[in-house]
Amino acid sequence: MSKRLLYVEDNFADVTLFKEFLPEHIELMVISNGEQAQEYLGKLEKNGSLLPELIVLDINLPDISGFELLKTIKGSEALNHIPTIMFSSSSNERDVKNAYSHAANGYVTKEMDIDDYSHKLKSFIRYWFKTTELPEVIQ
Amino acid sequence: MPLSNLENFKTIFNAISDGISIIDPDGNHIAVNEAMTKITGFSHEEIYASRPPHCYWPEEELDNISAAFDKTLDGASVDFELLFKKKDGTRFPVSVYPSEIKSDDGDTKYFVATIKDLTEHKKQQQLLNETQFNYQVLLENTTELVCRHTLDGTFLFVSANVQDLLGYSPDELIGKNPYLYHHPDDVERIKRESHEIAMQNDKPPRIIYRFRKKDGTYLWLDTITHPLASSDGEVEQLVTVSRDVTDTKELEFELKRNLSDLKRSNEELENFAYVASHDLKEPLRMISGFSRLLGKKYADSLDDVANQYIQIIDDGAKRLEILISNLLSYSRTNSKEFVFEPTELSGVIQEALEANRQLLDENDAVVNVGQLPVLNLEPVQIKRVFANLIQNAVKYRSEAKPRIDISSKKFKDHHVISVRDNGVGIQPKDFERVFQIFKRSVPLEDQNGVGIGLAICKKIVEKHQGQIWIEQNEDQGVTFNILIPDKI
The missing domain is CATH 3.30.450.20 (PAS domain)
Known part of the structure; x- marks a missing residue:
């Protein structure tokens, strides 16, 4: 069964790279701005549709910032259980602290070296899907 | 004391500090006291032998003297300020108080003149006048x-x-x-x-x-x-x-304004360097990532020339990445708040050596660390300085086995820490240049070259209110000296 991943990222090149190294059997939803992402999640919640099992957020988005979006997700009872990872090229301490203070489940930097990037991306996605996988019975 | 007692009279007459002369109506001296001889410098004999105009009357003053006599004869009883003459010819001011003593029949019996030497008095007067004048001049000017x-x-x-x-x-x-x-x-x-x-x-x-x-x-x-x-x-x-002090005060205000402008502009520049280097990394990541991806994914369908081009793009991107990272690191050092604490320098040096352990071992380097003080330092930052200097000393080694001597010298209010190597050395003309951003004294041979390393070292030392400079060793290599003030 495939896993659902929501990636909020406005940069086409980043999305392309992300897709390039994304492990198989993942159903990827890409949204390129914060408000649309909020809207999308709100709709899923209302309709009782299947929620993503992992959310990956860029920090710099064209409208609201990734942090704002993170706040909304972690402030929502219906969504706050979804592992949400900040994925950014910034290694600024302030950004990292900001992420965790808003209850991000992880902060991953976009590596400069393509091999490192690919390795990191695959690892954290596998890690979070594995960690949050529930036993068959409950599913 | 009866006045008739001539001895007593004489004693008193001679004890008086003012000159007294008694003159008969013809102008001849009948009696002159001791003081009179002292004032004028003439002896009793000389004065008694003198006939008018007397020996102590200056020629130029004769008119005034006779006028004084006339006035006295007319019954005036006043002081006269006159000039008298000493035996050596010098003139001196006197105040003369003459009085006429008459006989029982009303004729002038003799004159008694009291003569006060005004030399000292005049001097004092002049001094006083001068002092007053000085004060006045001072006040007015x-x-x-x-x-x-x-x-x-x-x-x-x-x-x-x-x-x-x-x-x-x-x-x-x-x-x-x-x-x-x-x-x-x-x-x-x-x-x-x-x-x-x-x-x-x-x-x-x-x-x-x-x-x-x-x-x-x-x-x-x-x-x-x-x-x-x-x-x-x-x-x-x-x-x-x-x-x-209005002008000075205004200058001071202007200076303060300029300083705060400068501070703000520096902050803006640091912020700019940070933002620029961070934002530059984004597109660079794409250039580097996609060129590599292209090379990997399409290696088989591209010819050698195309693959070589991809390699060139990749190399350029890597070099640019190092430059940007260094710039970021430099601007971070600049904007970072330093917290100084008393720090054992020997501990910091040990950590800096540990950080370079592999490099030191591979090059069979000998490190000699002398007695080092406890200084007020930002330990993490100062460690970067020494790690950098140690790394350079080995990286730019000569044929000889690398040898590093780290020592400290105490001065009045500061210490100078020296890191001496026996490496390839630096041209004296480059002593200043190597501390500039992106300047290196040796050709770019490896991707991890220092470039900005010494600029960061300098920045860190300056944040300690210190100085860093290079000295040529007599035999081989250079010595980096770091001055750290005892009080920061």
Whole structure:
């Protein structure tokens, strides 16, 4: 069964790279701005549709910032259980602290070296899907 | 004491400090006391032998002397200021008080003249006049405002230059209290830091404050207040000496403004460097990532030339990445808040050596660390400096086995830490240049070249209010010296 991943990222090149190294059997939803992402999640919640099992957020988005979006997700009872990872090229301490203070489940930097990037991306996605996988019975 | 006692009379006559001469109506001396001989320098015999005009009468004064005689004969009883002549010819001022002694039948029996030597008196007078003149000249020509005040500050005297300085005449201020003219924001400070201190009769306090001119604008005055105390130490009046420091004050304000402008512009520049280097990394990541991806994914369908081009793009991107990382690191060092704490330098050096352990071992380097002090340092940052210097010493080694000597020397208020190597050395013309951003003294041979390393070292040392400089060793290599003040 495939896993659902929501990636909020406005940069086409980043999305392309992300897709390039994304492990198989993942159903990827890409949204390129914060408000649309909020809207999308709100709709899923209302309709009782299947929620993503992992959310990956860029920090710099064209409208609201990734942090704002993170706040909304972690402030929502219906969504706050979804592992949400900040994925950014910034290694600024302030950004990292900001992420965790808003209850991000992880902060991953976009590596400069393509091999490192690919390795990191695959690892954290596998890690979070594995960690949050529930036993068959409950599913 | 009966006057008839001639001995007694003589004793008194000679004991008197003023000269006395008794002259008969023909002008001949009947008696002259000791003082008269002392004053004039002529002996009794010489004076007695003298006939008018007498030996102690200067030729040029004869008219005045005879006029004095005439006046005395007319019954005047006044002092005459005359010039007399000493035996050596010098003239000296005297005050002569002649009186006429008449016989019972009313004829002049003789004259008694008391002669006071005015030389000292005149000298004192002149001195006094000069001193007064000096004070006057000083008061009239000084640019400093001099005032005398009662204990509550009321003006008792104001020097005339107040007119030029403040626009008031002295009379407009005398009797007024200066506090009426002080800038409201300065009043409390003047009371506290100047007025009250001066009343304690200790060191005269000095204060800079604003005084309102007649035209309503304010002048900055630099005032020293001296207490005038009575002999028992009781302060009775105050004297203030004030200087116009408006120009200096304005310069000071301008300097402060410029400094804050400079600080802001530096902050903006640091912020710019940070943002620029961060934002530059984004597109660079794409160039590097996609060129590699292209090379990997399509290697088989591209020819060798195309693959080589991809390699060139990749290399360029990597180089650019290092430059940007270094720039980021430099701007971070710049904007970082340094927290100084007493730090054992030897511990910091050990950590810096550990960080380079592999490099040191691979090169079989010998490191000799001397006695090192405890200094007020930002330990993490200063470790970066030494790690960098140690790394350079090995990386730019000569044929000889690398040898690093780290030592410290104490000076009056600072220490100089030296890192001496036996490497390839640096051309003296590059001693300054190597500390500049992106400058290196050796050709770019490896991707991890320092470039900005020494610029960061310099920045860190400067943040310790220290200095870093290079010295040529006599035999081989260079010594990096780092001066760290004891108090930061």
